Amino acid sequence: MKKITIPFFDECELCAGDFVEVTGKIYCGRDAVLPHIVEMARSGTLAAAGVDMKGSLIFHTAVSCAGIAPTTTSKPEIEGSMVPLSEHGAKFHLGKGRISQETIEGLRKNGAYFLIVPPVSALLTAKMTSKRAVVHPEFGMEAFFEITVEDFPAIVAVAHGESIFAEQEGER
Amino acid sequence: MIAIDQIIQDVARLVVKASSHWDEDQVACWKKACEREDLPRARWAMEQFLKNAEAADRDQSPLCDDTGTPHPFLEIGDKAVLPAGFLEAMEVGIRKGLNDLPARPMGVRGNDLERISQCRSLHGEPGMLMPAPTQIRRMPGSRIRLTVLMLGGGPEIRSKTQAIYHMHSHDRVFEEMIQWAIPQVAALGCQPCTLSFGLGRTAVEASSLSLEAIKDGRYDVQSDVEQRITDAVNAANIGPIGLGGKTSVLATFIKVGNMRASGFRVVSMRPHCCMESRKASWEWETKA
Numbered sequence: 001m002k003k004i005t006i007p008f009f010d011e012c013e014l015c016a017g018d019f020v021e022v023t024g025k026i027y028c029g030r031d032a033v034l035p036h037i038v039e040m041a042r043s044g045t046l047a048a049a050g051v052d053m054k055g056s057l058i059f060h061t062a063v064s065c066a067g068i069a070p071t072t073t074s075k076p077e078i079e080g081s082m083v084p085l086s087e088h089g090a091k092f093h094l095g096k097g098r099i100s101q102e103t104i105e106g107l108r109k110n111g112a113y114f115l116i117v118p119p120v121s122a123l124l125t126a127k128m129t130s131k132r133a134v135v136h137p138e139f140g141m142e143a144f145f146e147i148t149v150e151d152f153p154a155i156v157a158v159a160h161g162e163s164i165f166a167e168q169e170g171e172r
Numbered sequence: 173m174i175a176i177d178q179i180i181q182d183v184a185r186l187v188v189k190a191s192s193h194w195d196e197d198q199v200a201c202w203k204k205a206c207e208r209e210d211l212p213r214a215r216w217a218m219e220q221f222l223k224n225a226e227a228a229d230r231d232q233s234p235l236c237d238d239t240g241t242p243h244p245f246l247e248i249g250d251k252a253v254l255p256a257g258f259l260e261a262m263e264v265g266i267r268k269g270l271n272d273l274p275a276r277p278m279g280v281r282g283n284d285l286e287r288i289s290q291c292r293s294l295h296g297e298p299g300m301l302m303p304a305p306t307q308i309r310r311m312p313g314s315r316i317r318l319t320v321l322m323l324g325g326g327p328e329i330r331s332k333t334q335a336i337y338h339m340h341s342h343d344r345v346f347e348e349m350i351q352w353a354i355p356q357v358a359a360l361g362c363q364p365c366t367l368s369f370g371l372g373r374t375a376v377e378a379s380s381l382s383l384e385a386i387k388d389g390r391y392d393v394q395s396d397v398e399q400r401i402t403d404a405v406n407a408a409n410i411g412p413i414g415l416g417g418k419t420s421v422l423a424t425f426i427k428v429g430n431m432r433a434s435g436f437r438v439v440s441m442r443p444h445c446c447m448e449s450r451k452a453s454w455e456w457e458t459k460a
Contacts, residue, residue, distance in 0.1 A: 019216060062237065065298065066276035069237040072326070072361045097361040097414060118217050118413050119362055119447065120224035121237040122192075140294065141276065153220060155213055155415075164213065165414065 007055030008091045014113055016162040022115075022152040026057040026094070027134075030071050032142035034058075034081035037135065041088040049135050051144070053089035057115075058082075060095035063133075064141035067125030070096035070117055079103055086110035094154055098165045104158050114158035127152055173253075174456045179261040180268060182454050183318065187269025190320045190452035191239055192228045198422075198449065199225060201391035205364065205419040214417025218364075221412070221446060232273075236447040239275035240322030242266050242303040245387050249313040252458040259306065262318065267299035269320075274298045307380055314459040319387050322450040323442075327365070330356040330443050333375045335436040345371070345437055346397055350404045352441055357420050358410045362445035364419045366391075367401060370440045372429040378440035381427040386442070386449050389425030398424040412446070 002012060006024030014020070029037060040046045046053060060078050061068045073079055073095030082093045083106030093107075094115045107114060117124070128147050135144035157164050194202075202225070206218040228235045244262060248254065255261075279300035282292035295301075304323075311317065336348045353367055368389065370381025394402065401424040411417030431437065 017213060019213075062276070064237060064276045065274040066234045066239050067237045116413065118220045118224070119236050119238075119445075120220045122228035122231065122233045122235060123220060123224040125233065125237075126227055126231070140296075155216065 004092075006057045006092075007052070008057070009055050010111075014156050014159050016156050016159045016164045018156040018159075020115065020154050020156060022057060022092075022094075022154060023150050024057075025146055025148050026059050027051070028059045028061050028063050028068065028145040028147055030060050030062055030142060031075055031077040032139050033136050033144045035077050037144055038081050038084045040135070041085060046088075051134060053085060056090050057092035057094055058085060058090055059147075060093070062141040063131055063143070063145040063147065067121040068128060068147070069119040069121035069124055070094065072097045073099055073114070082107065082112075082114070083110065086112035098163075099158065104161060104163055107158055108161035113156055115154040116157040117152070117154045124152065173255050173460075174458065176255065176257055176261045179255075179258060179456070180265040182456070183262050183265025183320070184268035184272055186318065186320050186452045186454050187242060187266055187322075188232055188273050190322050190450050191234050191273050191275065192232045193452065194225050194229070194235075197391040201422050205422060209417050209419065211411065211415070211417040213415045214411045214419070217412035217415055218419070234273060234275065235450060236324060236445075237276055238324040238326070239270070239273065239278075239298075240324045240450060241301060242270070243321040243323055243383060244303055244306045245309075245319040245321065245383065246306050247309045247311045247317040247319075249311055249315045249458070251314040252316050253314075254316065254458070258316075262306070263303060266303050266320065270301060271297065271299040275301065277301075307383060309384070315455050315457050317453055317455045319451055319453040321383065321387060322448075324445055324448065326360060326362055327443050327445050327448070330360050331441060332356065333379055333438065333440040335438050337436050339435075345439070346401065349439060349441065350401055352439075353401065353405050353421075353443065354408050356441070357405055357443050358408065358414070360443050360445060361414065362447070363410055363414060364412055364422050364446055366422050366444040366449055367405070367424040368442050368444060369424070369426045370429065371426070371437050372440075373432045373438060375438055375440070377429055378438040381429045382440040382442050385425040385427035386444060387451060388427070389423065389449065391423045394423060395426070398426055401426075
């Protein structure tokens with residue numbers, strides 16, 4: 001089990017298949033808000049909104065009174081945000097399910113990783129110690145949130161152009 | 173006669189239980205699947221699910237942040253007398269239960285067209301997610317049994333209701349059901365899942381029977397056909413959250429209804445996600 005602290009600046013080498021635990025302040029967003037975050041990153045207005053992408057982790061989830069848990073990353077607005085946000089410094093994307101070869105290659109070029117976690121809401125929510133909406137709070141549970149987590153469990157699904165799903169495809 | 177306020181309280185408690193609790197047979201099935209898994213990442217994922225179930229049960233918190241749409245299933249004894257206002261009390265209880273949990277606020281505001289496009293956003297109150305239409309069956313005796321099932325969104329994308337030409341062979345129908353299940357389970361993202369199938373004469377009947385199958389299904393009871401479907405999908409090596417491994421499906425539940433003279437059977441399949449089945453039942457005695 002490798003421990004990761006966010007923001008992360010390549011303190012340790014990670015490989016596809018590594019089990020990790022994440023601690024620190026992470027960002028949360030999904031379909032509704034991530035295209036806006038990409039646009040803000042491109043126009044250079046994220047910092048003014050209090051968002052620092054360098055070494056960050058983006059968790060693909062809503063944040064509601066029912067808790068947090070990953071939604072499917074391959075939805076177009078979500079997967080489409082991964083490479084652009086990596087180009088602006090995001091180091092990790094945390095979600096669920098497979099992603100395309102094109103996205104895997106985009107993450108490789110930017111030294112970013114894709115982590116996955118089962119949708120274990122009760123477990124993950126218990127590890128969240130704070131939450132606040134930082135961009136588009138009017139989106140409610142689909143706003144862009146900053147949350148603080150401790151020892152969040154995950155597995156590295158994609159690293160350095162390699163995917164644990166590709167290995168499984170070969171076995172099937 | 174059962175007091176209306178008692179019905180409201182009982183139903184509210186039922187919604188919280190269905191959303192936060194797995195029955196013993198379900199937990200035992202998960203533990204067995206976890207123990208027989210050799211692939212470390214698949215075993216790790218299943219361990220997270222079991223820890224999650226413990227945390228949800230302990231804290232009475234949602235198993236999943238998609239807390240699902242409540243589907244009431246009512247069984248009424250032939251000699252039971254329903255108190256006036258029972259269905260209204262049931263709906264009030266469901267609303268209270270969603271608020272008590274609390275569930276994710278997912279009810280969509282607006283008129284027919286506005287609700288389709290979601291242009292007027294969502295109700296802030298979790299309880300404003302209206303339940304699905306109530307299913308009703310009869311049973312012997314003087315009791316009323318209500319089961320509430322919480323059905324999440326992901327499996328609906330992977331559900332399928334369609335006619336299958338039987339060619340006078342039940343094997344042909346079951347093989348077709350397996351061929352439906354493998355790609356949909358692979359695409360679900362929230363494996364291992366539980367498959368439910370209803371076989372009937374119409375799309376409405378088959379869907380209703382599929383819901384009845386998951387309501388009645390016990391994870392420690394599998395017919396030969398149910399086990400055959402479970403084994404066939406598990407052979408595809410999809411595994412927990414698609415990570416590969418021995419368990420993609422924990423169990424299969426099938427309900428075969430009445431048939432009519434025709435060359436097809438309507439089959440309704442729902443691949444219930446890893447957090448399901450989420451269900452709880454309560455009974456009221458109506459005998460004076």
